[in-house]
Amino acid sequence: MSVPVVELAGINTVFGREYVHRDLSLVIGEGQVVGLLGGSGSGKTTLLREMLGLLRPAAGSVRLFGVDLQEPDQVLQRNVRRRLGMLFQHGALFSALSVFDNIAFPLRELKCLDEDWISRLVHLKLAMVELDASHGKLMPAELSGGMFKRVALARALALEPELLLLDEPTAGLDPDRSQNFVDLIGALQRELGLTIVMVTHDLQTLAGLASHVAVLAEQRIIAFGPKDQVMTVDHPFVTGFFGADRRKLL
Amino acid sequence: MSSIPSLQVESGKVVLAGQWTLAAMLPRLTDLQLALKDAASVPNRIWDLTALARLDSAAAVLLWRSWGNCWPEGLVISDLHRQVLERVADLPREMPPPPMRPFRVPEFLGGLLLKALSNLHGLIALFGQLLLDMAHLLRSPKEMPWKEFTANLYKSGAQAMPVTALVGFLIGVTISYLSALQLKNFGADLFIINILGISIIRELGPVLVAVLVAGRSGSAMTAQIGVMRVTEEIDALSTMGISRSLRVVLPKILGLTAAMPLIVLWASGVALFGGMLAAMLQLDLSLIYFLDNLPRAVPVANLLIGLGKGLVFGFVIALIACYFGLRVKPNTESLSANTTSAVVTAITTVILVDALFAVFTRHVGVPQL
Ligand SMILES: Nc1ncnc2c1ncn2[C@@H]1O[C@H](COP(=O)(O)OP(=O)(O)OP(=O)(O)O)[C@@H](O)[C@H]1O
Ligand SMILES: [Mg+2]
Numbered sequence: 001m002s003v004p005v006v007e008l009a010g011i012n013t014v015f016g017r018e019y020v021h022r023d024l025s026l027v028i029g030e031g032q033v034v035g036l037l038g039g040s041g042s043g044k045t046t047l048l049r050e051m052l053g054l055l056r057p058a059a060g061s062v063r064l065f066g067v068d069l070q071e072p073d074q075v076l077q078r079n080v081r082r083r084l085g086m087l088f089q090h091g092a093l094f095s096a097l098s099v100f101d102n103i104a105f106p107l108r109e110l111k112c113l114d115e116d117w118i119s120r121l122v123h124l125k126l127a128m129v130e131l132d133a134s135h136g137k138l139m140p141a142e143l144s145g146g147m148f149k150r151v152a153l154a155r156a157l158a159l160e161p162e163l164l165l166l167d168e169p170t171a172g173l174d175p176d177r178s179q180n181f182v183d184l185i186g187a188l189q190r191e192l193g194l195t196i197v198m199v200t201h202d203l204q205t206l207a208g209l210a211s212h213v214a215v216l217a218e219q220r221i222i223a224f225g226p227k228d229q230v231m232t233v234d235h236p237f238v239t240g241f242f243g244a245d246r247r248k249l250l
Numbered sequence: 251m252s253s254i255p256s257l258q259v260e261s262g263k264v265v266l267a268g269q270w271t272l273a274a275m276l277p278r279l280t281d282l283q284l285a286l287k288d289a290a291s292v293p294n295r296i297w298d299l300t301a302l303a304r305l306d307s308a309a310a311v312l313l314w315r316s317w318g319n320c321w322p323e324g325l326v327i328s329d330l331h332r333q334v335l336e337r338v339a340d341l342p343r344e345m346p347p348p349p350m351r352p353f354r355v356p357e358f359l360g361g362l363l364l365k366a367l368s369n370l371h372g373l374i375a376l377f378g379q380l381l382l383d384m385a386h387l388l389r390s391p392k393e394m395p396w397k398e399f400t401a402n403l404y405k406s407g408a409q410a411m412p413v414t415a416l417v418g419f420l421i422g423v424t425i426s427y428l429s430a431l432q433l434k435n436f437g438a439d440l441f442i443i444n445i446l447g448i449s450i451i452r453e454l455g456p457v458l459v460a461v462l463v464a465g466r467s468g469s470a471m472t473a474q475i476g477v478m479r480v481t482e483e484i485d486a487l488s489t490m491g492i493s494r495s496l497r498v499v500l501p502k503i504l505g506l507t508a509a510m511p512l513i514v515l516w517a518s519g520v521a522l523f524g525g526m527l528a529a530m531l532q533l534d535l536s537l538i539y540f541l542d543n544l545p546r547a548v549p550v551a552n553l554l555i556g557l558g559k560g561l562v563f564g565f566v567i568a569l570i571a572c573y574f575g576l577r578v579k580p581n582t583e584s585l586s587a588n589t590t591s592a593v594v595t596a597i598t599t600v601i602l603v604d605a606l607f608a609v610f611t612r613h614v615g616v617p618q619l
Binding site: 079082095113116121123124125141159162187190191 | 271272273276279304305306307308311312315330331333334337338340341342480579580581582583584
């Protein structure tokens with residue numbers, strides 16, 4: 001087997017005196033689509049931030065593509081970061097840049113692509129998330145909530161990442177769009193063999209996309225494995241989350 | 251792993267293999283582009299893409315461009331990868347170019363003028379709103395936002411005391427020292443009291459404090475209101491039925507208007523003290539003598555003018571700061587631009603108003619010899 005894409009070992013996260021994660025471990029292999037479940041405030045976003053290296057855990061190590069995020073080598077770190085894309089829970093678009101420039105930004109930062117290439121790629125990403133080319137001129141403040149999310153997704157996809165981290169990707173989308181989103185990510189995943197970690201509360205998204213499920217409760221991963229196996233785990237959170245739908249999803 | 255994207259030409263057939271992804275292409279981008287161009291320059295070749303491990307959209311765009319934006323005659327490719335290329339092929343051929351306005355001087359000047367007029371209009375409207383709010387408060391005094399008012403008084407008044415004192419003291423010392431050098435030459439040592447008294451109390455104190463406060467409290471007000479706009483807090487306030495002008499703008503303006511005369515008094519006092527010290531060291535003028543003669547050399551009208559200026563300057567600075575704060579659009583660029591405009595406009599206006607004061611009070615408080 002090749003190196004795992006994400007490898008968390010013995011993670012402790014502490015805010016003040018509150019433990020958010022305690023001795024948490026998780027290994028995600030190439031090509032897996034992992035749905036990360038957990039109650040509100042259980043530390044899912046925090047875990048994603050740690051995977052991105054935005055937050056350093058109090059203890060434990062985070063490895064992406066086999067590279068420890070605390071490795072001091074700048075070039076190595078930058079190359080790892082280019083291989084991942086993140087969709088933030090609140091979008092985090094650059095408010096001073098237009099939609100087009102937001103998506104083009106990471107491509108321009110590479111400093112090797114010409115403008116024609118970038119422009120085609122941006123329009124491609126816009127089309128992927130079902131936005132018009134004319135929407136490229138809009139500023140983030142002029143977008144609706146769902147459009148905002150889709151632009152953020154387009155930006156996360158701009159660098160053709162191998163690892164995609166999605167924080168509540170379908171929250172705020174209508175059911176149709178949400179289904180299209182699932183189809184789009186599914187297609188991308190099949191074409192490119194992406195590894196995806198997504199936080200979601202939406203059963204539909206989970207059922208449509210995830211191959212694996214990780215459940216975050218009691219400050220650690222209480223269950224991780226293929227979707228159908230995790231659904232049968234006997235834990236109050238799991239039974240509560242899937243509830244009566246458990247059978248239907250199987 | 252056979253991850254390197256490769257291109258081989260074998261007997262009229264172009265074979266692509268490996269990972270054609272952005273990350274894998276980046277290190278050898280120029281070589282690949284050249285090789286593709288070469289391969290595509292000969293027509294009627296078969297393109298064999300079955301050995302591709304991965305094809306992402308960046309690579310698909312590259313291929314599509316080197317094919318001259320159309321499908322090559324003989325293309326062998328798996329369905330999965332064909333889909334990626336089809337997405338690129340479906341893009342509209344002509345990308346709309348970003349509109350560029352040519353630069354014309356009259357247009358630019360006219361734009362500036364219109365912007366200035368609209369700012370003036372907005373300022374007057376905000377002033378009017380303020381008057382309406384005051385009238386409303388007179389009728390129902392219970393709604394006066396005392397807490398916000400006192401908080402602003404403390405933030406822009408009490409907390410500004412150290413910095414204004416420091417700057418005032420240094421300016422006082424400098425002016426006194428420089429004037430003393432000149433006065434000594436003429437043997438007019440005693441006039442140091444007139445010079446310091448009039449210049450500091452009437453002119454320097456208020457203007458100096460206004461510049462400091464515009465940079466300190468004015469920018470803070472603009473930024474605060476601006477961020478409240480960005481994060482939609484202002485909208486949240488109005489949905490709760492709370493008037494933004496009453497709760498956010500009014501206390502700021504009243505607070506600074508009340509605080510400014512006090513800071514002016516404080517800063518002028520410290521500046522005079524600095525001047526006195528320098529005069530004592532330079533001209534052997536005792537502190538007691540200085541203080542005894544100050545009221546005679548500087549009529550009390552000067553103090554009133556100084557405090558009046560403080561009042562007006564405080565009002566102007568806060569009004570301008572709030573106006574630009576409310577104009578912030580929800581993005582970071584607009585926030586920084588408006589904060590800059592607020593400070594620059596406030597300082598310019600203060601100096602303008604100061605000139606008006608000078609003209610209209612030219613007969614007041616100047617001792618006739
Ligand atoms: N910067 C911070 N400082 C202090 N506490 C924090 C910080 N960030 C998060 N927390 C706390 O950590 C806990 C986990 O937060 P997190 O944002 O990861 O939750 P979540 O699982 O993503 O929840 P949701 O599903 O509601 O988005 C919360 O209790 C939160 O209050
Ligand atoms: Mg979250």
